[in-house]
Amino acid sequence: MPADSLEVDLDRILRRLDDLWAIGSTDRGGVTRLAYSEAENEAFEYLRSELSDAYSVREDAIGNLFASRRPDADRSVHLGSHLDSVYNGGRLDGTLGVVAALEAIEAVNASDRSPAYPPTLAVFRGEESARFGQHTIGSRGALGMLTVEAFSATDENDVPLWLAMQRAGFRPRNLSEPTIDLDRVTAFLELHIEQGRVLDEASDRVGVVTSIRAPVRYRATVRGADDHSGATPMALRQDALAAAGEMIARIETIATEAAADGDLVATVGDVTAVEGAINKVCGEVTFPIDVRSNELAYRERIEDEIVSALESIAARRGLDLDLERIDRSEPVDLDETVIETLDAAAGSVGTASRRLPSGGGHDAMNFRLAGVPTGMLFVPSVDGISHNPREETPETAIRDATATLAEALTAID
Numbered sequence: 001m002p003a004d005s006l007e008v009d010l011d012r013i014l015r016r017l018d019d020l021w022a023i024g025s026t027d028r029g030g031v032t033r034l035a036y037s038e039a040e041n042e043a044f045e046y047l048r049s050e051l052s053d054a055y056s057v058r059e060d061a062i063g064n065l066f067a068s069r070r071p072d073a074d075r076s077v078h079l080g081s082h083l084d085s086v087y088n089g090g091r092l093d094g095t096l097g098v099v100a101a102l103e104a105i106e107a108v109n110a111s112d113r114s115p116a117y118p119p120t121l122a123v124f125r126g127e128e129s130a131r132f133g134q135h136t137i138g139s140r141g142a143l144g145m146l147t148v149e150a151f152s153a154t155d156e157n158d159v160p161l162w163l164a165m166q167r168a169g170f171r172p173r174n175l176s177e178p179t180i181d182l183d184r185v186t187a188f189l190e191l192h193i194e195q196g197r198v199l200d201e202a203s204d205r206v207g208v209v210t211s212i213r214a215p216v217r218y219r220a221t222v223r224g225a226d227d228h229s230g231a232t233p234m235a236l237r238q239d240a241l242a243a244a245g246e247m248i249a250r251i252e253t254i255a256t257e258a259a260a261d262g263d264l265v266a267t268v269g270d271v272t273a274v275e276g277a278i279n280k281v282c283g284e285v286t287f288p289i290d291v292r293s294n295e296l297a298y299r300e301r302i303e304d305e306i307v308s309a310l311e312s313i314a315a316r317r318g319l320d321l322d323l324e325r326i327d328r329s330e331p332v333d334l335d336e337t338v339i340e341t342l343d344a345a346a347g348s349v350g351t352a353s354r355r356l357p358s359g360g361g362h363d364a365m366n367f368r369l370a371g372v373p374t375g376m377l378f379v380p381s382v383d384g385i386s387h388n389p390r391e392e393t394p395e396t397a398i399r400d401a402t403a404t405l406a407e408a409l410t411a412i413d
Contacts, residue, residue: 005348005349005350005403005407006104006107006108006111006113006403006406006407006410007107007110007111008103008104008107008399008402008403008406009103009106009107010395010398010399010402012103013099013100013103013398013399013402014395014398016050016099016102017091017092017095017096017099018091019046020043020046020047020083020091020095020099021091021095023039023042023043023046024037024039024040024042024043024085026088026389028088028389029389030085030088030089030090030091030388030389031085031088031089031090031091031389032085032086032087032088032089033083033084033085034084034085034087034128034130034131034155035084035125035126035127035128035130035131035132035137035161035164036063036125036126036131036161036164036165036167036168036170037084037131037168040083040084040125040126040168041168041169043083043084043095044063044065044083044123047065047083047098047102047123048065050102051067051102051121054069054109055067055068055069055121056068056069056071058071060141060142060179060180061170061171061172061173061179062125062137062138062141062142062146062165062170062172062179063125063138063165063168063169063170064122064123064124064125064138064139064141064142064179065121065122065123066078066120066121066122066123066180067120067121067123068118068119068120068121069109069118070118071120073117073118073184074184075117075184075185075186076117076118076119076120076184076185076186077115077117077118077119077120077185077186077187077188077189077409077412078119078120078121078122078180078185078187078188078189078367079101079104079105079119079120079121079122079188079189079190079191079405079409080097080098080101080121080122080123080124080190080363081094081095081096081097081098081101081123081124081127081190081191081192081362081363082094082097082098082123082124082125082126082127082128082138082363083095083098083123084125084126084127084128084130085128085130086128086130086387087130088388088389089128089387089388089389089391090385090386090387090388090389090390090391090392091391092193092391092392092393093128093192093193093195093386093387093391094127094128094192096191096192096193096379096393096398097190097191097192098121098123100191100398100401100402100405101121101122101189101190101191101405102121103402103406104119104402104403104405104406104409105119105121105406105409107402107403107406108406108409108410111410113410114410115409115410115412116412116413117186117187117412119409122142122188124136124137124138124139124142124363125137125138125141126138127139127362127363129327131155131156131164132150132153132154132155132161132164133153133217133219133288133326133327134150134153134161134326134327135215135327135329135361136361136362136363136365136366137150137161138363139363139366139367140366141172141175141179142178142179142180143178143180143182143366143367143369143370144175144176144177144178144179145366145369145370146175147175148175151172151175153326178370182370182371182372185367185372186373186412187335187338187372187373187374187375187412188364188367188368188372188373188374188375189338189342189364189374189375189376189377189405189408189409190362190363190364190374190375190376190377191376191377191378191379191401191402191405192358192362192376192377192378192379193378193379193380193381193386193391193393194207194356194358194378194379194380194381194384194386195359195360195381195384195386195387196359196381196384196386197381197383197384198354198356199354199356199378199379199380199381199397200380200381200382200383200384202354204352204353204354204380205351205352205379205380205394205396205397205400205401206346206351206352206353206354206377206378206379206397206400206401206404207353207354207355207356207377207378207379207380208339208342208343208346208353208354208355208356208375208376208377208378209334209339209355209356209357209358209364209375209376209377209378210333210334210339210355210356210357211294211331211332211333211334211357211358212294212331212332212334212357212358212360212361212362212364212365212368212376213263213265213292213293213294213331213357213358213359213360213361214292214293214296214329214330214331214332214361214365215290215291215292215327215328215329215361216291216292216299216300216303216325216327216328216329217288217289217290217291217325217326217327217328218288218289218307218323218324218325218326219286219287219288219289219323219324219326220244220247220286220287220288220289220310220321220322220323220324221284221285221286221321221322221324222240222243222244222247222284222285222286222314222319222320222321223240223283223284223319223320223321223322224237224238224239224240224243224281224282224283224284224317224318224319224320225237225238225281225283226275226280226281226282226283226284227280227281227283228279228280228281229278229279229280229281230279232281237281238281238283238317238318238319239281239282239317240273240282240283240284240285240319241273241276241282241285242282242317243285243313243314243317243319244271244285244287246313247287247309247310247313247314248268248271248287250306250309250310250313251266251268251289251306251309251310252266252268254266254302254305254306254309255291255302255306258298258302258305262293262295262298263293263294263295263298263357264291264292264293264295264298264299264302265291265292265293265359266289266290266291266292266302266306267289267290268287268288268289268290269288269290270287270288271285271286271287272285272286272287273285274286288326289306291303291306292359293331294331294357295331296330296331299331307323310323311323329361329365330369331365332365332368332369332374333368334364334368334374334375334376335368335373335374335375337373338373338374338375338408338412339355339375341375341408341411341412342375342377342404342408343355344411345404345405345407345408345411346400346404346407348404348407349400349403349404349407350400351400351404353404356378358376358378360386362376364376375408377401377404377405378401379393379397379398379401380393380394380397381393382394
């Protein structure tokens with residue numbers, strides 16, 4: 001790293017990552033910190049304890065945290081990520097973005113440089129959709145994008161999001177009003193693990209994100225008839241589970257063919273046989289569908305094809321099909337000027353950067369949709385593993401990407 005680069009404390013980063021890993025740790029080696037859970041609350045309290053008295057800390061009505069040494073500045077660069085996780089997730093997803101953002105801010109503050117816009121640490125609630133089926137809850141709420149439908153979404157115990165917020169100690173108000181002053185946000189930066197294999201296979205330490213895929217999501221419910229597995233002839237069955245299996249295979253086929261012609265992925269990550277048993281013909285099955293692309297028009301075309309195929313299968317089998325659309329987000333292109341700034345910042349710390357799209361959604365996409373100049377840095381995910389206890393990133397990449405983030409803070413003008 002060049003001698004005049006900003007100094008980041010890798011040991012402090014790793015210590016904070018380990019401390020946060022212990023909050024919500026599971027007996028399977030991962031971490032479960034769901035949105036608005038006690039574990040997420042504890043993680044936020046830990047982060048507060050790591051902030052010196054030099055920071056002014058503000059918590060908004062839905063629990064997002066903002067910390068700055070110059071809260072009265074006319075404009076500020078916001079940077080950060082989230083602290084919640086999926087079930088039994090890894091220690092880096094989201095958490096690294098928060099810890100690296102804080103370290104980048106501290107590196108700038110410890111130097112003799114004066115950024116044009118003082119930084120603000122932004123830590124968001126509920127980025128993962130693991131609990132409520134709703135992504136980026138905190139950043140959408142901060143930007144006035146949280147809908148009534150999202151606010152009413154329930155978890156597996158039928159607890160709605162609004163009630164979970166209240167139980168966590170928050171009192172959300174007007175959902176259409178941002179909780180931050182967007183006129184004061186010069187830019188938004190987020191560091192994240194790639195969650196794919198591109199950087200790892202290329203042996204690159206830093207990635208600069210150009211665009212973010214966005215999903216459209218459905219909850220499919222297939223209804224047939226519960227019958228005895230021994231007494232019901234094959235020709236007389238209305239087997240919801242068999243139909244769901246055919247539907248899932250058809251989704252994979254459509255997506256595989258579509259991926260050969262454009263940017264698209266589709267996933268069914270879970271199947272629930274309602275009151276299923278070994279000696280029953282299954283009468284009801286539910287499963288989620290997640291379709292993503294960087295190209296909105298292409299995604300919509302393939303979405304229509306998938307819906308049509310599933311309706312055809314249900315009709316042929318004499319079953320009822322309910323497709324509830326639970327989420328629709330727009331893919332975004334990130335700000336070219338910020339992208340160039342991040343590229344240059346990576347060069348200034350002596351590491352080459354690679355431009356690439358993001359397959360996953362992030363809080364950053366909401367800032368871009370709100371009109372804020374936005375950029376993202378990726379660090380490699382070893383073997384592409386994410387949302388898994390085996391999630392890992394080389395320490396050298398963490399150091400270089402954090403230093404890149406710090407350099408970018410002083411370069412944005």
